[in-house]
Amino acid sequence: MAVLAPLPAQVQRALVQAGVTEGSRLCCALSGGVDSRVLLHILTGLRARLSFQLTAVHVHHGLSPHADAWAAFCRELCVAAGVRLTVHRVDVARDDPAGLEAAARRARHRVLMASECDWLVFGHHADDQAETVLFRLLRGAGVRGAAGMAAWEAPAGQQPGRLRPLLDSRRAEIEAYAREHGLQWVEDESNEDRRYTRNDLRHRLLPAMEEGFPGAARTLARAAANFREASVLLDELAAMDEAACGGQSLERAQLLRLSEARCANLLRWQAGRLGAEMPARARLLEVLRQLHGVEAARGFRVALGALDCCCYRGKVWLEPSASLAGATARAWAGEAEVPWLGGVLRFSPARGEGLSAARLQAAQALRLLPRWPGMRMRLVAGRPSRSFKNLCQEAGIPVWQRERLPVLQVDGYAAWVGGIGTAAEFAAAADEDAVAVEWLPLVPPAGGG
Known part of the structure; x- marks a missing residue:
């Protein structure tokens, strides 16, 4: 087998080290610029x-008058290379509070991470790494x-892995290869x-x-590797602290035994695992202040960007900030799945467990809606009905989650409430056909059920 030139040899080593094997599906993020152009050329040769299987994806932001020409250029490249290309058009908010760069990056990331492949391959190089480290340090970034x-x-879950096989190369080396x-x-x-x-x-x-400190870009890239090593240690510490504090839903008493730095590290790690950006330090300090200052019996919720940090009945957890948009009344006509606030309700046939199929078939009106004023429900036959507030308190559901709970209303009565359960009057008997609701x-309710 022929000896590879330095740059292709470097890419091959990176692929092998990452675990790319025979049959792996690689997708090249192709902008048409020199970095991704060289990457596509090398991957095609390897x-x-x-x-491995090779495809490409191009994101059309529509921000440049040349955007159509760039997409056409990428199509021509891929046709010549025998590589299947997918072009995605995205809408980028020009008035995004974080700026046009950040909005375009988020839109691009959403599209790329939805690609059907095992590995997304990017053309980032050492100069990009230096810019990234410097940019983040100037914005007050921590170790991560x-x-x-x-x-x-x-790869994690349904998301592809990410590969940057040119990360040790300088921009000048890549341009020299292209020429x-x-x-x-x-x-x-x-x-x-x-700008x-x-x-x-x-x-x-x-x-x-570079003029004052020759090799500054490579030095910053080495510093990034050192920071990454420290970041791995912090992640391992956070995993141990989470286990010691009871798991993903943390025991407040155990959490408060940790130092402030370890508490903050644990919450940052949990936020990253949920796919959120690192919370601002000021917001984390506010969480820690309330954790120490609020009485144990009281709950609180503090916004951490796209997440909320919640404390209730001795538990502390992070959850996505959920909007109530879409929690409106709608008829239920027996559909197997019904969307609800970004989640889904599933109805399936059952026997002796769930809602009585006969009661549902005899009903005049079946509706899904949020709770309503004065709503009551009896969970156990022969016991008094309970108010919605009491039901939530008994189920351990905090105040801010209660308006999100879906209710199946049967002829004006609450027959089932998400996170709470089925009303006794509508529950199926042991030998009766039933409808199970999942x-x-x-955002899971804190109390479950």
């Missing part, structure tokens, strides 16, 4: 050698943020616009640093 980009991140092989690529004019922070770092600050919510 395809037969390593026996300063760790920059990993050379590879394993040597006569490759063409597109130039994004927005990369020259210094964007990362462009200003690339064109002004990093060159000045609620898979975006």
Whole structure:
């Protein structure tokens, strides 16, 4: 087998180290710029050698007058290389509070992470890593943020893994490879616009640093590797602390025995595991203040960006900030699945457990809706009915989750409430046909049920 040139050899080593094997499905994130152009060229050459499957994906942001031409260029490249290309058009909010760069990055990330593949492969290089580390440090990032980009991140759940096989190469090396092989690529004019922070770092600050400190980009990349090592240790500590505090839903008393730094580290780690950005330090300090200051019997909820930190009945947990939009009354006509606040309600045939099928068939009106004023329900035959508030208190459901609970109303009566259960009058007998209801919510109720 022929000896590979330095850059392809580096990419092959990175793929093998990440665990790419025969039959692995790789998808190249192809913008058409020089980095992804070179990456596609190298991956195409390695395809037969390593026996992986190769596709490509291009995200059309529509922000440049040349966006259509870039997509057409990528199509031509992939046709010539025998690589299937998917082009996704996204709408980017130009008035996003975080800025146009951040909005475009989020839109691109959503599309890429939905790709049907085992590994997404990016053309990020050492200069990109240096920019990322510097950008995050200047924004006050902690160890995790300063760790920059990993050379590879394993697939997790339904999401593909991420590979950056050019991360040890400089931009100049990649451009030299492109010229040597006569490759063409597109130039994004927005990369020259210094109104964007990362462009200003690339064109002004990093060159000045290289002049005063030769090799600064590689030094920053090495620092990122050191930060990443420290980040791994912090993650291992957080996992141990979570286990000691009772699991994902933390025991408040145990949590408060940790130092402030370990509490904050644990909550940051849990937020990252939920796919959220790292919470602002000020918000974390507010959580810790309330954890220490609020009486144990009282609950609280503090916003941490896209997540809320909740404390109730001695438990502390993170949950996505859920909107009540869509929690409106609707008729139920026997559908097997009904969406509810980002989650889903599932109805399935059962026997002797759940709602009485006969009672449902005899009903005049079946509706799904949130609780209503004065709503009551009896969970045990022969016992008094209970108010919705009392039912939630007994089930351990905090106040802020109660308005999210779906209610199946049968002829004006509450027959079933998510997180609480089935009313005695509508429960199926042991030998009776029934309808089982399963609620898979975006935000699980604290009490379950």
